[in-house]
Amino acid sequence: MRSVQFSSYGGPEVLEVVETPEPHAGDGEIRVAVRASSLPPGEMMIRSGRRRQQVPTTFPHRTGHDAAGVVDEVGPGVEGVQVGDEVFGLAESAGFGANSDFVRLTTWALKPPAWNWAEATAAAGSSETSTRVLDRLGVGPGCTLLINGASGSVGTVAVQLARARGAKVIGTAGPANQDYVRSLGAAPTLYGDGLAGRIREIAPVGVDAVLDCAGGALPDLIAITGDPARVVTIADTSAPRHGVHLSHGAFPAQAAALGVPADPPARHGLTAAADLAAHGHMRVRIAAAFPLEDVVAAATFMEETELTGKVILFH
Numbered sequence: 001m002r003s004v005q006f007s008s009y010g011g012p013e014v015l016e017v018v019e020t021p022e023p024h025a026g027d028g029e030i031r032v033a034v035r036a037s038s039l040p041p042g043e044m045m046i047r048s049g050r051r052r053q054q055v056p057t058t059f060p061h062r063t064g065h066d067a068a069g070v071v072d073e074v075g076p077g078v079e080g081v082q083v084g085d086e087v088f089g090l091a092e093s094a095g096f097g098a099n100s101d102f103v104r105l106t107t108w109a110l111k112p113p114a115w116n117w118a119e120a121t122a123a124a125g126s127s128e129t130s131t132r133v134l135d136r137l138g139v140g141p142g143c144t145l146l147i148n149g150a151s152g153s154v155g156t157v158a159v160q161l162a163r164a165r166g167a168k169v170i171g172t173a174g175p176a177n178q179d180y181v182r183s184l185g186a187a188p189t190l191y192g193d194g195l196a197g198r199i200r201e202i203a204p205v206g207v208d209a210v211l212d213c214a215g216g217a218l219p220d221l222i223a224i225t226g227d228p229a230r231v232v233t234i235a236d237t238s239a240p241r242h243g244v245h246l247s248h249g250a251f252p253a254q255a256a257a258l259g260v261p262a263d264p265p266a267r268h269g270l271t272a273a274a275d276l277a278a279h280g281h282m283r284v285r286i287a288a289a290f291p292l293e294d295v296v297a298a299a300t301f302m303e304e305t306e307l308t309g310k311v312i313l314f315h
Protein backbone atom coordinates (compact mmCIF):
# COMPACT_ATOMS: atom_id res chain seq x y z
CA MET A 1 0.00 0.00 0.00
CA ARG A 2 1.01 3.65 -0.36
CA SER A 3 1.98 5.75 2.69
CA VAL A 4 3.19 9.32 3.09
CA GLN A 5 6.34 9.79 5.15
CA PHE A 6 9.38 12.00 5.64
CA SER A 7 12.87 10.82 6.57
CA SER A 8 14.53 14.15 7.28
CA TYR A 9 13.52 17.64 8.37
CA GLY A 10 12.86 20.07 5.55
CA GLY A 11 10.34 21.68 3.23
CA PRO A 12 7.36 19.99 1.54
CA GLU A 13 9.75 18.26 -0.87
CA VAL A 14 10.96 15.86 1.87
CA LEU A 15 7.51 14.25 1.85
CA GLU A 16 7.45 11.05 -0.17
CA VAL A 17 4.87 8.44 -1.12
CA VAL A 18 6.38 5.00 -0.44
CA GLU A 19 5.24 1.37 -0.49
CA THR A 20 4.73 0.02 3.05
CA PRO A 21 3.35 -3.24 4.50
CA GLU A 22 -0.39 -3.30 5.16
CA PRO A 23 -1.38 -3.05 8.85
CA HIS A 24 -3.96 -5.40 10.39
CA ALA A 25 -6.61 -4.69 12.99
CA GLY A 26 -5.52 -5.58 16.52
CA ASP A 27 -7.57 -5.81 19.73
CA GLY A 28 -10.19 -3.09 19.82
CA GLU A 29 -9.27 -1.80 16.36
CA ILE A 30 -10.75 -1.75 12.88
CA ARG A 31 -8.86 -1.56 9.59
CA VAL A 32 -10.17 0.84 7.02
CA ALA A 33 -9.57 1.08 3.27
CA VAL A 34 -8.98 4.82 3.22
CA ARG A 35 -10.87 7.08 0.78
CA ALA A 36 -9.68 10.39 2.24
CA SER A 37 -7.35 11.60 5.00
CA SER A 38 -6.15 15.03 5.98
CA LEU A 39 -2.66 16.44 6.06
CA PRO A 40 -2.10 17.52 9.69
CA PRO A 41 -0.66 21.06 10.09
CA GLY A 42 1.02 19.99 13.36
CA GLU A 43 2.95 17.24 11.58
CA MET A 44 3.96 19.65 8.83
CA MET A 45 5.46 21.80 11.61
CA ILE A 46 7.32 18.73 12.88
CA ARG A 47 8.53 18.03 9.32
CA SER A 48 9.90 21.55 9.02
CA GLY A 49 12.13 20.97 12.08
CA ARG A 50 10.85 24.16 13.72
CA ARG A 51 9.47 22.16 16.64
CA ARG A 52 12.34 19.71 17.04
CA GLN A 53 13.07 20.92 20.62
CA GLN A 54 9.45 20.54 21.80
CA VAL A 55 8.33 17.63 19.64
CA PRO A 56 11.00 14.98 19.05
CA THR A 57 10.42 12.53 16.20
CA THR A 58 12.01 9.43 14.76
CA PHE A 59 12.54 8.79 11.03
CA PRO A 60 10.85 7.74 8.89
CA HIS A 61 7.85 9.60 10.24
CA ARG A 62 4.57 8.44 8.69
CA THR A 63 2.02 11.24 8.58
CA GLY A 64 -1.73 11.47 9.13
CA HIS A 65 -4.05 11.16 12.15
CA ASP A 66 -7.52 10.92 10.65
CA ALA A 67 -9.16 8.96 7.87
CA ALA A 68 -12.52 8.18 6.32
CA GLY A 69 -13.15 4.98 4.44
CA VAL A 70 -14.67 1.52 4.33
CA VAL A 71 -14.12 -1.03 7.10
CA ASP A 72 -12.35 -4.13 5.77
CA GLU A 73 -11.16 -5.81 9.00
CA VAL A 74 -12.71 -5.88 12.47
CA GLY A 75 -10.35 -6.74 15.33
CA PRO A 76 -11.08 -8.88 18.40
CA GLY A 77 -13.35 -7.27 20.97
CA VAL A 78 -14.90 -4.77 18.56
CA GLU A 79 -18.69 -4.55 18.44
CA GLY A 80 -21.18 -2.39 16.59
CA VAL A 81 -19.30 -2.12 13.28
CA GLN A 82 -19.01 -4.50 10.32
CA VAL A 83 -16.90 -5.03 7.23
CA GLY A 84 -18.32 -2.74 4.55
CA ASP A 85 -19.45 0.03 6.92
CA GLU A 86 -18.45 3.57 5.97
CA VAL A 87 -16.68 5.24 8.91
CA PHE A 88 -14.47 8.16 9.85
CA GLY A 89 -12.03 8.20 12.72
CA LEU A 90 -8.59 8.54 14.24
CA ALA A 91 -5.47 6.38 14.22
CA GLU A 92 -3.87 5.66 17.56
CA SER A 93 -1.67 8.65 18.27
CA ALA A 94 1.50 6.57 18.71
CA GLY A 95 0.95 4.94 15.31
CA PHE A 96 -0.30 7.78 13.14
CA GLY A 97 0.18 6.92 9.46
CA ALA A 98 -3.38 7.67 8.35
CA ASN A 99 -2.11 9.16 5.07
CA SER A 100 -1.94 5.53 3.89
CA ASP A 101 -4.22 3.33 1.79
CA PHE A 102 -5.09 1.21 4.85
CA VAL A 103 -5.07 2.33 8.47
CA ARG A 104 -5.89 0.88 11.87
CA LEU A 105 -8.39 3.08 13.70
CA THR A 106 -8.87 3.07 17.47
CA THR A 107 -11.60 5.73 17.44
CA TRP A 108 -14.39 5.90 14.87
CA ALA A 109 -18.05 6.58 14.15
CA LEU A 110 -20.31 5.72 11.23
CA LYS A 111 -20.06 8.29 8.42
CA PRO A 112 -23.36 10.14 8.00
CA PRO A 113 -24.57 10.14 4.36
CA ALA A 114 -24.70 13.95 4.53
CA TRP A 115 -20.88 14.10 4.49
CA ASN A 116 -18.61 13.18 1.59
CA TRP A 117 -15.31 11.45 2.36
CA ALA A 118 -13.39 14.71 2.63
CA GLU A 119 -15.88 16.21 5.09
CA ALA A 120 -15.88 13.05 7.17
CA THR A 121 -12.11 12.87 7.60
CA ALA A 122 -11.95 16.61 8.27
CA ALA A 123 -14.50 16.20 11.06
CA ALA A 124 -12.70 13.43 12.93
CA GLY A 125 -9.91 15.30 14.71
CA SER A 126 -11.87 18.52 15.11
CA SER A 127 -14.83 16.83 16.79
CA GLU A 128 -12.63 14.79 19.16
CA THR A 129 -10.53 17.83 20.10
CA SER A 130 -13.54 20.13 20.56
CA THR A 131 -15.41 17.62 22.68
CA ARG A 132 -12.35 16.95 24.84
CA VAL A 133 -12.21 20.65 25.72
CA LEU A 134 -15.97 21.32 25.95
CA ASP A 135 -16.25 18.42 28.41
CA ARG A 136 -13.38 19.72 30.53
CA LEU A 137 -14.93 23.20 30.63
CA GLY A 138 -18.38 21.75 31.45
CA VAL A 139 -20.00 23.57 28.52
CA GLY A 140 -23.76 23.12 28.56
CA PRO A 141 -27.05 25.04 28.68
CA GLY A 142 -26.72 28.53 30.13
CA CYS A 143 -22.96 28.70 29.57
CA THR A 144 -21.41 31.60 27.65
CA LEU A 145 -18.35 30.30 25.81
CA LEU A 146 -15.72 32.34 23.97
CA ILE A 147 -13.89 30.49 21.17
CA ASN A 148 -10.70 32.21 20.08
CA GLY A 149 -10.10 31.22 16.45
CA ALA A 150 -13.71 30.19 15.78
CA SER A 151 -13.42 30.24 11.98
CA GLY A 152 -10.78 27.50 11.72
CA SER A 153 -11.16 23.74 11.38
CA VAL A 154 -11.45 23.09 15.11
CA GLY A 155 -13.30 26.32 15.88
CA THR A 156 -15.96 25.63 13.23
CA VAL A 157 -16.83 22.28 14.76
CA ALA A 158 -16.49 23.54 18.34
CA VAL A 159 -18.99 26.37 17.74
CA GLN A 160 -21.59 23.95 16.40
CA LEU A 161 -21.06 21.33 19.13
CA ALA A 162 -21.27 23.99 21.85
CA ARG A 163 -24.44 25.47 20.33
CA ALA A 164 -25.96 21.98 20.22
CA ARG A 165 -25.23 21.69 23.96
CA GLY A 166 -27.29 24.84 24.55
CA ALA A 167 -24.39 27.25 25.11
CA LYS A 168 -24.22 30.83 23.92
CA VAL A 169 -21.05 31.18 21.85
CA ILE A 170 -18.89 34.18 20.98
CA GLY A 171 -16.29 33.46 18.30
CA THR A 172 -13.23 35.46 17.23
CA ALA A 173 -12.10 35.51 13.61
CA GLY A 174 -10.40 37.73 11.05
CA PRO A 175 -12.39 40.38 9.15
CA ALA A 176 -13.12 38.04 6.22
CA ASN A 177 -14.69 35.41 8.47
CA GLN A 178 -17.10 37.44 10.62
CA ASP A 179 -20.18 36.43 8.58
CA TYR A 180 -18.96 32.85 8.44
CA VAL A 181 -18.76 32.64 12.25
CA ARG A 182 -22.23 34.18 12.53
CA SER A 183 -23.57 31.58 10.11
CA LEU A 184 -22.33 28.84 12.46
CA GLY A 185 -24.47 30.24 15.28
CA ALA A 186 -21.91 32.31 17.22
CA ALA A 187 -21.70 36.05 17.87
CA PRO A 188 -18.60 37.08 15.88
CA THR A 189 -15.91 39.54 16.88
CA LEU A 190 -12.38 40.32 15.72
CA TYR A 191 -9.38 38.85 17.52
CA GLY A 192 -6.50 41.13 18.54
CA ASP A 193 -6.16 44.44 20.44
CA GLY A 194 -9.21 45.53 22.43
CA LEU A 195 -10.72 42.04 22.60
CA ALA A 196 -11.79 42.34 26.26
CA GLY A 197 -13.78 45.52 25.52
CA ARG A 198 -15.54 43.96 22.53
CA ILE A 199 -16.43 40.89 24.60
CA ARG A 200 -17.88 43.09 27.40
CA GLU A 201 -20.20 44.71 24.84
CA ILE A 202 -21.41 41.34 23.54
CA ALA A 203 -21.63 39.64 26.96
CA PRO A 204 -22.05 42.32 29.66
CA VAL A 205 -22.67 39.65 32.31
CA GLY A 206 -19.37 37.93 31.48
CA VAL A 207 -17.95 34.84 29.86
CA ASP A 208 -17.95 31.50 31.68
CA ALA A 209 -15.30 29.66 29.69
CA VAL A 210 -12.79 30.05 26.85
CA LEU A 211 -11.60 27.56 24.24
CA ASP A 212 -8.44 28.96 22.67
CA CYS A 213 -7.80 27.53 19.19
CA ALA A 214 -5.26 30.17 18.19
CA GLY A 215 -2.64 30.87 20.88
CA GLY A 216 -0.78 34.08 21.67
CA ALA A 217 -3.50 35.77 23.74
CA LEU A 218 -3.64 33.89 27.05
CA PRO A 219 -3.28 36.95 29.36
CA ASP A 220 -6.27 38.60 27.62
CA LEU A 221 -8.32 35.40 27.71
CA ILE A 222 -7.60 34.92 31.43
CA ALA A 223 -8.64 38.53 32.11
CA ILE A 224 -11.90 37.96 30.21
CA THR A 225 -12.94 35.03 32.44
CA GLY A 226 -11.10 36.20 35.57
CA ASP A 227 -9.76 32.70 36.18
CA PRO A 228 -7.07 30.70 34.31
CA ALA A 229 -8.95 27.50 35.21
CA ARG A 230 -11.80 28.66 32.94
CA VAL A 231 -9.48 28.83 29.92
CA VAL A 232 -8.29 25.79 27.94
CA THR A 233 -5.95 26.12 24.98
CA ILE A 234 -5.18 23.63 22.25
CA ALA A 235 -2.60 25.84 20.55
CA ASP A 236 -0.48 27.71 23.10
CA THR A 237 2.51 25.84 24.57
CA SER A 238 3.13 28.69 27.04
CA ALA A 239 -0.08 27.62 28.85
CA PRO A 240 1.61 26.07 31.94
CA ARG A 241 3.34 29.40 32.69
CA HIS A 242 -0.10 31.06 32.85
CA GLY A 243 -1.80 28.34 34.91
CA VAL A 244 -3.88 27.41 31.85
CA HIS A 245 -4.52 23.83 30.76
CA LEU A 246 -3.03 22.80 27.40
CA SER A 247 -5.26 20.03 26.08
CA HIS A 248 -3.67 17.62 23.62
CA GLY A 249 -3.68 13.96 22.70
CA ALA A 250 0.01 13.59 21.82
CA PHE A 251 1.84 10.35 22.57
CA PRO A 252 4.06 10.12 25.69
CA ALA A 253 7.42 11.31 24.23
CA GLN A 254 5.78 14.43 22.83
CA ALA A 255 3.75 14.98 25.99
CA ALA A 256 6.94 14.79 28.06
CA ALA A 257 8.52 17.44 25.84
CA LEU A 258 5.42 19.65 26.20
CA GLY A 259 5.48 19.10 29.98
CA VAL A 260 1.76 18.34 30.05
CA PRO A 261 0.22 14.84 30.04
CA ALA A 262 -2.27 14.02 27.29
CA ASP A 263 -5.98 14.20 28.05
CA PRO A 264 -7.99 11.02 27.45
CA PRO A 265 -9.55 11.00 23.96
CA ALA A 266 -13.19 12.16 23.77
CA ARG A 267 -14.30 9.42 21.38
CA HIS A 268 -17.98 10.30 21.82
CA GLY A 269 -17.28 13.62 20.06
CA LEU A 270 -17.26 11.85 16.69
CA THR A 271 -20.73 10.41 17.24
CA ALA A 272 -22.03 13.76 18.46
CA ALA A 273 -20.74 15.49 15.31
CA ALA A 274 -22.10 12.74 13.03
CA ASP A 275 -25.53 12.96 14.68
CA LEU A 276 -25.64 16.70 14.05
CA ALA A 277 -24.49 16.19 10.44
CA ALA A 278 -27.28 13.67 9.88
CA HIS A 279 -29.73 16.45 10.78
CA GLY A 280 -27.94 19.04 8.65
CA HIS A 281 -26.42 20.91 11.59
CA MET A 282 -22.69 20.22 11.27
CA ARG A 283 -20.44 21.83 8.69
CA VAL A 284 -16.70 21.31 8.44
CA ARG A 285 -14.07 23.57 6.92
CA ILE A 286 -12.03 22.31 3.97
CA ALA A 287 -9.42 24.49 2.26
CA ALA A 288 -8.45 22.20 -0.64
CA ALA A 289 -8.18 18.57 -1.74
CA PHE A 290 -5.37 16.81 -3.63
CA PRO A 291 -4.69 13.23 -4.78
CA LEU A 292 -2.42 11.38 -2.31
CA GLU A 293 0.31 11.24 -4.96
CA ASP A 294 0.39 15.05 -4.98
CA VAL A 295 1.21 15.35 -1.27
CA VAL A 296 4.15 17.68 -1.95
CA ALA A 297 1.80 20.07 -3.79
CA ALA A 298 -0.71 19.75 -0.94
CA ALA A 299 1.90 20.65 1.69
CA THR A 300 3.21 23.51 -0.47
CA PHE A 301 -0.34 24.84 -0.80
CA MET A 302 -0.74 24.63 2.98
CA GLU A 303 2.42 26.70 3.51
CA GLU A 304 1.90 29.26 0.78
CA THR A 305 -1.78 30.16 1.14
CA GLU A 306 -3.65 31.69 4.03
CA LEU A 307 -6.82 29.69 3.43
CA THR A 308 -8.36 28.41 6.65
CA GLY A 309 -9.46 24.79 6.95
CA LYS A 310 -8.26 21.26 6.31
CA VAL A 311 -6.12 20.13 3.39
CA ILE A 312 -7.45 16.75 2.24
CA LEU A 313 -5.71 13.88 0.43
CA PHE A 314 -7.86 11.61 -1.76
CA HIS A 315 -6.72 7.97 -1.93
Ligand SMILES: NC(=O)c1ccc[n+]([C@@H]2O[C@H](COP(=O)([O-])OP(=O)(O)OC[C@H]3O[C@@H](n4cnc5c(N)ncnc54)[C@H](OP(=O)(O)O)[C@@H]3O)[C@@H](O)[C@H]2O)c1
Nearest residue numbers: 149150151152153154173174177191214234235248308309
Ligand atom coordinates in the same frame (compact mmCIF):
# COMPACT_ATOMS: atom_id res chain seq x y z
N1 LIG B 1 -4.06 20.21 21.04
C1 LIG B 1 -4.85 19.55 20.20
O1 LIG B 1 -5.43 18.50 20.52
C2 LIG B 1 -5.04 20.09 18.81
C3 LIG B 1 -5.86 19.43 17.88
C4 LIG B 1 -6.06 20.03 16.63
C5 LIG B 1 -5.44 21.24 16.32
N2 LIG B 1 -4.60 21.82 17.25
C6 LIG B 1 -3.97 23.14 17.00
O2 LIG B 1 -5.02 24.10 17.13
C7 LIG B 1 -4.76 25.19 16.28
C8 LIG B 1 -5.98 25.45 15.40
O3 LIG B 1 -6.13 24.38 14.48
P1 LIG B 1 -7.11 24.55 13.23
O4 LIG B 1 -6.96 23.30 12.44
O5 LIG B 1 -8.46 24.98 13.68
O6 LIG B 1 -6.40 25.77 12.45
P2 LIG B 1 -6.97 26.67 11.27
O7 LIG B 1 -8.04 25.95 10.52
O8 LIG B 1 -5.79 27.17 10.52
O9 LIG B 1 -7.66 27.92 12.03
C9 LIG B 1 -6.91 28.89 12.69
C10 LIG B 1 -7.87 29.85 13.39
O10 LIG B 1 -7.11 30.82 14.13
C11 LIG B 1 -7.58 32.13 13.75
N3 LIG B 1 -6.49 33.08 13.95
C12 LIG B 1 -5.45 33.38 13.13
N4 LIG B 1 -4.67 34.30 13.73
C13 LIG B 1 -5.24 34.58 14.94
C14 LIG B 1 -4.92 35.44 15.99
N5 LIG B 1 -3.84 36.25 15.96
N6 LIG B 1 -5.71 35.45 17.09
C15 LIG B 1 -6.80 34.65 17.16
N7 LIG B 1 -7.17 33.80 16.18
C16 LIG B 1 -6.39 33.77 15.08
C17 LIG B 1 -8.05 31.98 12.33
O11 LIG B 1 -8.94 33.04 12.02
P3 LIG B 1 -9.07 33.68 10.54
O12 LIG B 1 -8.75 32.58 9.54
O13 LIG B 1 -10.51 34.12 10.48
O14 LIG B 1 -8.10 34.81 10.50
C18 LIG B 1 -8.76 30.63 12.43
O15 LIG B 1 -10.01 30.79 13.05
C19 LIG B 1 -3.48 24.85 15.51
O16 LIG B 1 -2.40 25.45 16.21
C20 LIG B 1 -3.39 23.34 15.61
O17 LIG B 1 -2.06 22.86 15.52
C21 LIG B 1 -4.40 21.28 18.47
